Amino acid sequence: xxxxxxxxxxxxxxxxxxxxxxxxxxxxxxxxxxxxxxxxxxxxxxxxxxxxxxxxxxxxxxxxxxxxxxxxxxxxxxxxxxxxxxxxxxxxxxxxxxxxxxxxxxxxxxxxxxxxxxxxxxxxxxxxxxxxxxxxxxxxxxxxxxxxxxxxxxxxxxxxxxxxxxxxxxxxxxxxxxxxxxxxxxxxxxxxxxxxxxxxxxxxxxxxxxxxxxxxxxxxxxxxxxxxxxxxxxxxxxxxxxxxxxxxxxxxxxxxxxxxxxxxxxxxxxxxxxxxxxxxxxxxxxxxxxxxxxxxxxxxxxxxxxxxxxxxxxxxxxxxxxxxxxxxxxxxxxxxxxxxxxxxxxxxxxxxxxxxxxxxxxxxxxxxxxxxxxxxxxxxxxxxxxxxxxxxxxxxxxxxxxxxxxxxxxxxxxxxxxxxxxxxxxxxxxxxxxxxxxxxxxxxxxx
Amino acid sequence: xxxxxxxxxxxxxxxxxxxxxxxxxxxxxxxxxxxxxxxxxxxxxxxxxxxxxxxxxxxxxxxxxxxxxxxxxxxxxxxxxxxxxxxxxxxxxxxxxxxxxxxxxxxxxxxxxxxxxxxxxxxxxxxxxxxxxxxxxxxxxxxxxxxxxxxxxxxxxxxxxxxxxxxxxxxxxxxxxxxxxxxxxxxxxxxxxxxxxxxxxxxxxxxxxxxxxxxxxxxxxxxxxxxxxxxxxxxxxxxxxxxxxxxxxxxxxxxxxxxxxxxxxxxxxxxxxxxxxxxxxxxxxxxxxxxxxxxxxxxxxxxxxxxxxxxxxxxxxxxxxxxxxxxxxxxxxxxxxxxxxxxxxxxxxxxxxxxxxxxxxxxxxxxxxxxxxxxxxxxxxxxxxxxxxxxxxxxxxxxxxxxxxxxxxxxxxxxxxxxxxxxxxxxxxxxxxxxxxxxxxxxxxxx
Numbered sequence: 001x002x003x004x005x006x007x008x009x010x011x012x013x014x015x016x017x018x019x020x021x022x023x024x025x026x027x028x029x030x031x032x033x034x035x036x037x038x039x040x041x042x043x044x045x046x047x048x049x050x051x052x053x054x055x056x057x058x059x060x061x062x063x064x065x066x067x068x069x070x071x072x073x074x075x076x077x078x079x080x081x082x083x084x085x086x087x088x089x090x091x092x093x094x095x096x097x098x099x100x101x102x103x104x105x106x107x108x109x110x111x112x113x114x115x116x117x118x119x120x121x122x123x124x125x126x127x128x129x130x131x132x133x134x135x136x137x138x139x140x141x142x143x144x145x146x147x148x149x150x151x152x153x154x155x156x157x158x159x160x161x162x163x164x165x166x167x168x169x170x171x172x173x174x175x176x177x178x179x180x181x182x183x184x185x186x187x188x189x190x191x192x193x194x195x196x197x198x199x200x201x202x203x204x205x206x207x208x209x210x211x212x213x214x215x216x217x218x219x220x221x222x223x224x225x226x227x228x229x230x231x232x233x234x235x236x237x238x239x240x241x242x243x244x245x246x247x248x249x250x251x252x253x254x255x256x257x258x259x260x261x262x263x264x265x266x267x268x269x270x271x272x273x274x275x276x277x278x279x280x281x282x283x284x285x286x287x288x289x290x291x292x293x294x295x296x297x298x299x300x301x302x303x304x305x306x307x308x309x310x311x312x313x314x315x316x317x318x319x320x321x322x323x324x325x326x327x328x329x330x331x332x333x334x335x336x337x338x339x340x341x342x343x344x345x346x347x348x349x350x351x352x353x354x355x356x357x358x359x360x361x362x363x364x365x366x367x368x369x370x371x372x373x374x375x376x377x378x379x380x381x382x383x384x385x386x387x388x389x390x391x392x393x394x395x396x397x398x399x400x401x402x403x404x405x406x407x408x409x410x411x412x413x414x415x416x417x418x419x420x421x422x423x424x425x426x427x428x429x430x431x432x433x434x435x436x437x438x439x440x441x442x443x444x445x446x447x
Numbered sequence: 448x449x450x451x452x453x454x455x456x457x458x459x460x461x462x463x464x465x466x467x468x469x470x471x472x473x474x475x476x477x478x479x480x481x482x483x484x485x486x487x488x489x490x491x492x493x494x495x496x497x498x499x500x501x502x503x504x505x506x507x508x509x510x511x512x513x514x515x516x517x518x519x520x521x522x523x524x525x526x527x528x529x530x531x532x533x534x535x536x537x538x539x540x541x542x543x544x545x546x547x548x549x550x551x552x553x554x555x556x557x558x559x560x561x562x563x564x565x566x567x568x569x570x571x572x573x574x575x576x577x578x579x580x581x582x583x584x585x586x587x588x589x590x591x592x593x594x595x596x597x598x599x600x601x602x603x604x605x606x607x608x609x610x611x612x613x614x615x616x617x618x619x620x621x622x623x624x625x626x627x628x629x630x631x632x633x634x635x636x637x638x639x640x641x642x643x644x645x646x647x648x649x650x651x652x653x654x655x656x657x658x659x660x661x662x663x664x665x666x667x668x669x670x671x672x673x674x675x676x677x678x679x680x681x682x683x684x685x686x687x688x689x690x691x692x693x694x695x696x697x698x699x700x701x702x703x704x705x706x707x708x709x710x711x712x713x714x715x716x717x718x719x720x721x722x723x724x725x726x727x728x729x730x731x732x733x734x735x736x737x738x739x740x741x742x743x744x745x746x747x748x749x750x751x752x753x754x755x756x757x758x759x760x761x762x763x764x765x766x767x768x769x770x771x772x773x774x775x776x777x778x779x780x781x782x783x784x785x786x787x788x789x790x791x792x793x794x795x796x797x798x799x800x801x802x803x804x805x806x807x808x809x810x811x812x813x814x815x816x817x818x819x820x821x822x823x824x825x826x827x828x829x830x831x832x833x834x835x836x837x838x839x840x841x842x843x844x845x846x847x848x849x850x851x852x853x854x855x856x857x858x859x860x861x862x863x864x865x866x867x868x869x870x871x872x873x874x875x876x877x878x879x880x881x882x883x884x885x886x887x888x889x890x891x892x893x894x
Contacts (some may be wrong), residue, residue, distance in 0.1 A: 257614070293644070
């Protein structure tokens with residue numbers, strides 16, 4: 001499958017992918033095209049479905065409002081359901097293919113439809129009504145539980161019976177590329193008798209994948225596990241920035257609050273399940289114990305998505321990959337999360353976001369956050385520094401960096417950049433389907 | 448202060464109140480007025496600010512978009528801030544006063560502006576972006592903590608240092624009058640070795656007050672405690688319906704989830720702080736321990752709002768008041784909740800909702816939920832039955848009710864109706880300012 005738009009072989013965004021996003025074109029267009037576009041990524045370019053809509057294309061998708069691409073957000077398209085998603089994908093793949101002249105040979109239309117990624121500002125893909133975060137990785141829950149309660153009591157009694165989750169904060173979800181600010185918070189220092197209010201000294205990332213909900217459900221009408229994947233529009237990478245010291249002091253008994261609500265970051269391109277289809281795989285067995293019937297699927301599946309986290313330490317230009325994990329490690333699948341979330345009647349709405357929780361694997365190098373990687377700050381992580389990078393150093397002032405030695409981290413320092421990556425295939429497997437970057441820099445706290 | 452619209456002396460909604468709401472008129476209007484109105488309550492009537500806007504009124508509020516009343520929701524008006532709220536209130540009080548003919552003497556305009564409450568359908572006052580629920584009543588936290596951990600450890604170590612809160616579910620917030628459905632859920636029966644999936648047998652109400660946020664804050668820019676009340680548009684009553692058995696099994700370690708996300712109910716009229724002004728009072732002292740400076744106000748205050756909960760048992764026509772409490776009992780004020788919520792940079796948006804948590808007082812008769820009133824089902828509550836009420840019995844089939852005996856409850860039964868009431872003044876004090884009802888009936892679970 002080839003496009004007339006050039007796509008390099010190692011691109012995250014070949015014609016087989018076409019992930020959806022929302023963007024502002026930095027150059028104004030002269031026609032009636034709205035300022036905020038809905039579209040897909042293709043190689044180094046973006047393709048505006050909004051501009052195609054204005055030109056008369058993509059208007060007769062099954063069971064979809066003809067104006068789904070004129071809303072400046074993906075919610076209405078997400079609500080339309082899988083037949084509309086497949087039809088839009090097929091139309092775009094045809095219009096963009098190298099054998100098709102309908103778009104390629106209309107230079108004026110082409111100029112309105114195709115933009116370089118560097119010329120657009122990527123926004124959040126949808127208006128996120130509610131954001132829920134789960135805790136679905138057995139390895140993560142075990143590692144964290146062992147630190148707090150010892151290995152014998154690592155998993156709480158409910159953990160193997162239901163996907164534990166909590167409601168997160170939707171307002172502070174930001175797209176990749178945004179910098180986030182180290183939060184102040186109330187913390188109880190070790191050995192102190194009273195808490196203090198101070199900048200968090202334990203800022204962490206969390207490697208997660210999140211699902212955007214497509215069609216929702218009415219209040220009081222649960223979604224069954226077997227049909228639940230049809231309510232998932234697609235997946236993004238998510239960094240659930242966390243202040244561990246704040247979280248530790250506040251979270252009993254109602255869960256995380258200010259420790260996490262200051263920023264959650266997602267990758268801007270939503271990779272559809274159609275694009276992920278060649279990478280379906282089996283999730284972990286759930287036989288000890290068997291899960292309750294409402295969480296069972298006839299043919300359970302998940303996706304084989306490789307994940308990695310790179311940290312570029314403040315003042316340096318070189319990133320170190322600190323963890324490698326995979327979506328398939330998750331004990332609970334997104335379909336089970338949807339089924340559990342709605343089991344009591346809670347309604348999901350198109351554009352809602354469901355995070356997986358930190359995704360850790362079995363190996364030490366697959367742990368998805370610094371809390372696990374450094375054993376809650378007991379150990380240090382060594383990051384390579386490479387050559388000094390003046391551009392990267394503005395957040396902490398000029399530093400003269402040694403060329404080859406490493407810097408050490410227990411938690412993140414001001415100016416550190418965290419980038420999550422995710423991809424399927426490549427290297428002899430089916431064509432690489434990538435998620436792009438979920439990257440953000442930690443700024444110093446307010447003074 | 449008298450209106451040309453008749454208002455009975457015991458009404459919740461005199462001209463001094465004018466709480467804001469959103470409604471659909473059941474009778475269609477012939478002019479350009481949108482279908483969904485923004486307006487205020489006055490006695491047995493509603494006054495459409497939207498119809499007044501169409502007629503040219505209420506268009507020049509300080510720092511407000513002229514179209515704030517043409518949006519079918521209050522978010523934009525909430526965002527405008529206190530000078531706009533005061534100006535709109537003054538204009539409405541003048542237009543509606545008995546001494547003013549401008550509205551009174553225009554019969555055609557009057558017909559478009561004034562509707563009987565029984566002729567309109569009340570909707571949610573705003574699009575609620577995020578909903579947060581706190582746990583701000585010391586008596587409630589103490590009562591619940593003592594049941595679970597014994598009286599010596601009733602309050603968790605963090606409780607007196609910060610207003611504990613959690614993110615709730617915005618999608619399942621419903622207005623008063625709606626029926627809610629008993630949820631299914633995963634529960635661990637006493638003495639069992641494995642959980643079951645079953646209808647909750649411990650459905651409870653929670654007596655709360657909630658604040659609608661007015662102007663919000665930018666991500667990363669906290670709101671100080673002293674300025675925080677200016678970010679509160681007004682207050683409503685809230686029943687945070689809860690399934691205690693589901694909550695108990697799921698809530699460790701990330702907090703309540705399916706135990707509460709199946710329904711949260713609010714009263715539809717938002718009572719402004721301007722209307723509550725005569726009822727300002729001091730909150731409880733916070734000297735043991737002193738709270739941290741970021742939670743201190745120069746002149747802390749709250750409001751003296753009397754609260755009550757009535758239960759009408761299924762099949763009967765008589766309500767029993769099961770608890771009487773007061774907003775002033777809350778240890779943490781809404782201004783402190785706002786300051787804490789934003790202390791780490793979390794952004795609030797206009798129309799966000801902040802619940803107080805269950806409001807209990809010192810006396811046994813002031814406990815704000817059945818969990819406390821029945822000691823987690825150990826005791827029974829006796830409800831008066833009065834005469835049988837055929838209308839009330841449809842949810843459970845026809846019952847022949849004894850005339851005077853009581854029925855007993857540990858938790859709610861299908862068909863029970865719960866109504867929260869709230870008011871200030873009356874009986875010789877300043878004119879009564881009421882909240883109207885927050886009422887809902889529990890329907891039987893899905894089969």
